[in-house]
Structure formats: structure tokens, C-alpha cells
Amino acid sequence: MKPLLEVSDLHVTFRSQHQEVKAIRGVDFTIGEGEVVAFVGESGSGKSVTFQSIMRLLPQPPANIDRGQVLYSGRDLTKLSEVDMQKIRGKEIAMIFQDPMTSLNPTIRVGKQITESLMRHQKLTSQEAKNRSIELLKMVGIPSPSERINQFPHQFSGGMRQRAMIAMALACSPKLLIADEPTTALDVTIQAQIIDLLKDLQNNTGSSIVFITHDLGVVAEIADRVAVMYAGKIVETGTLDEIFYDPKHPYTWGLLASMPKLDQSRDQDLASIPGSPPSLVNPPVGCPFTSRCPYAMKVCQEQMPEVTTSSDSHQVACWLQHPDAPEVKNPVASAGR
Known part of the structure; x- marks a missing residue:
């Protein structure tokens, strides 16, 4: 290998x-x-x-x-x-951090945080990056991604925030x-x-x-x-x-x-x-x-x-x-x- x-x-x-x-x-x-x-x-x-x-x-x-x-x-x-x-x-090289609530910027919409990487590294236009971000959110299993992309991190559950972090990490393959x-x-x-x-x-x-x-x-x-x-x-x-x-x-x-x-019993330490x-x-x-x-x-x-x-x-x-x-x-x- x-x-x-x-x-x-x-x-x-x-x-x-x-x-x-x-x-x-x-x-x-x-x-x-x-x-x-x-x-x-x-x-x-x-x-x-x-x-x-x-x-x-x-x-x-x-x-x-x-x-x-x-x-x-x-x-x-x-x-x-x-x-x-x-x-x-x-x-x-991308990293998924331990705590998505502190890793995501609470004042910026989730979609914006994903599109920043796409526009910087992939040189996509704003609309292309938005479309790609929706695809990424859908790929990681977030429902209604076209609506969720405009929401803030506090509007996501813990599992959804973690999925959003994974989407950000995978944005540029x-x-x-x-x-x-x-x-x-x-x-x-x-x-x-x-x-x-x-x-x-x-x-x-x-x-x-x-x-x-x-x-x-x-x-x-x-x-x-x-x-x-x-x-x-x-x-x-x-x-x-x-x-x-x-x-x-x-x-x-x-x-x-x-x-x-x-097979461990309940009373066993x-x-x-x-x-x-x-x-x-x-x-x-x-x-x-x-x-x-x-x-x-x-x-x-x-x-x-x-x-x-x-x-x-x-x-x-x-x-x-x-x-x-x-x-x-x-x-x-x-x-x-």
C-alpha cells in the first residue's frame, strides 16, 4: 500500500x-x-x-x-x-472536530460555512457552491437540505451538526x-x-x-x-x-x-x-x-x-x-x- x-x-x-x-x-x-x-x-x-x-x-x-x-x-x-x-x-487534508457546536460559527448560516471552502479551493461561483452544498447536505443524510442550508448551527440537532461538519470536511474531496x-x-x-x-x-x-x-x-x-x-x-x-x-x-x-x-452481570463492576x-x-x-x-x-x-x-x-x-x-x-x- x-x-x-x-x-x-x-x-x-x-x-x-x-x-x-x-x-x-x-x-x-x-x-x-x-x-x-x-x-x-x-x-x-x-x-x-x-x-x-x-x-x-x-x-x-x-x-x-x-x-x-x-x-x-x-x-x-x-x-x-x-x-x-x-x-x-x-x-x-480535512478534519472533523470533536465538538461541532464550538467548531461551527454560530453567527453564520451553515450553507455559507460550506460554500466558503468550495469557492476558495474549487473556484466555484456562489450559485455553483450553493448547489454543491445542498448536494453535500443531502449526501450526509440531512433532510430538506435546500431549507437547512439557510439555517444557523443552533437550529440543528447534535447529530445534524456533526453531519454538517462531515459535509464541510468532504466538500473538496x-x-x-x-x-x-x-x-x-x-x-x-x-x-x-x-x-x-x-x-x-x-x-x-x-x-x-x-x-x-x-x-x-x-x-x-x-x-x-x-x-x-x-x-x-x-x-x-x-x-x-x-x-x-x-x-x-x-x-x-x-x-x-x-x-x-x-455476558457481564449487572452487579459485576x-x-x-x-x-x-x-x-x-x-x-x-x-x-x-x-x-x-x-x-x-x-x-x-x-x-x-x-x-x-x-x-x-x-x-x-x-x-x-x-x-x-x-x-x-x-x-x-x-x-x-
Whole structure:
């Protein structure tokens, strides 16, 4: 599969007068053409910051890309001017943000917010852009699009606002669509509709999709590959089956164990990962999951584990993969999940 986006050794820091927060600490990954890759992890693990950095949307200062390479179709996005980035945003790379109510301008009609992108990037006339906007709203399942196009965001329901955001992101047929927790604030029925919509659009357009979420149930429905993030680092990547049925990292085990089970009784407590993620003001020198890991060893505190390749598509950063490490039974694989 030909790579569309290649990220190498990305480091992002937020600086203030009093401290530095090392939000992203050496992230490496590749997104192939036509591929759907899910990025999962707890809140604060760096998922959204990674892709906002790639799109150069973080204000500088306080954010700063300390080092790293972000190759999109062979061009390093970290080296481009703001003018050149504006030509890429929306046209070639588009993003669906977490909260459509704060991402949509409440004082501008929804149709106007869609036509702006079409007129800027596609050079359409006002009427052509309006007609295309109506088609987009219809495509994402908004009823009476010719009427809805003249309404303001507050006149849309939560699900409809999310669909409008998807229509805006798809307006210029981007090659890469970044969906940042697009179903978090929606009920399960609307979540299923949004997932089906994204799957249909991906099948019809062939676009690559990055799906950022902490909901592993959603991941199982849409992803080809999964990247697990923790404390500003990717700790495991693999195909959907590899992550769900043969995960290697204890953090991934914890995430999967915390998923509710259909056969779970009502009086049975939900599983959780004890403790909290480490502070990224002074991140640990060793594995960031050490303080919460029941299998932690002395070396985990002292040194960051190197990435181990389990298969061509499966990599993990954990000292348990070292030949000298004690054998630990994989609780997910043994449970036949």
C-alpha cells in the first residue's frame, strides 16, 4: 500500500513562562492510501494534538514542533509556509472536530460555512457552491437540505451538526480525512449512523481516514489498523485483529479489559486501569506506563523500551517482549476475546 502520510520522530511541546509540557514525544506512523487507521487511548494521551500539529492548527506559541518530519505526498508539512498550508487544509487534508457546536460559527448560516471552502479551493461561483452544498447536505443524510442550508448551527440537532461538519470536511474531496472523536457526544443510534456514513464515503471516494477515539467499540466497526497512544507516545500498532485478539502491551490489555461485555452481570463492576497517566511536565525516563503496570520491572523505570516487531504489521514498545523478560500470559488472547 502506497503511503499517503508518513510521520517520523514527531515532538511537540507546549511552553509557558513557568513550565514545558512535552505533549508528543517521538511519534512514528504511516497512513496508506485508502486506509482507515484508528488512534486510541485515554484523554490526554496526545491523539488530537498529534493531528492538530500535523495540520499546523496549534497556536505557536505556546505550541512548538521541536523536531520531526511529516511527509504528505512527499512534502514535509513542517517546512511549508502558512500560505502553502492553507492550500492543503480543507482541500487535501480535512478534519472533523470533536465538538461541532464550538467548531461551527454560530453567527453564520451553515450553507455559507460550506460554500466558503468550495469557492476558495474549487473556484466555484456562489450559485455553483450553493448547489454543491445542498448536494453535500443531502449526501450526509440531512433532510430538506435546500431549507437547512439557510439555517444557523443552533437550529440543528447534535447529530445534524456533526453531519454538517462531515459535509464541510468532504466538500473538496480530501485525500485524507481526520475524524477527531466525531461520535463522542452523540447517542448510540446516531453514532451508528455516523460510522456507517463514514464507511460508505470511504468506500465511494477511496479517501484515507484517521479515526481518533477512546471508544474501542467504534474502532471495531471502522478501522483497518489501530495505533494505541499513551503519554505522548505510540506504544502499540497493529491490524484490527492483532490489537483485539493478540495485543502485546499491558496498556492495550487494560483498555480491552475495560470494555463492557454482553455476558457481564449487572452487579459485576466494570474493569478499569488503576492510577493516572504521568505528568508530561516531567515525563518518566522509562516506560510511561510503569507506575500503572502490574508486570513492571526495574528496567521499565530506568529505560524506554525499544519497538519490537511481532509481524510485518504489528509493533509494540514493551520490555515484556525482550528475550530475557519473564513470561507473562496474555490475558486477552487467553480469554479468546
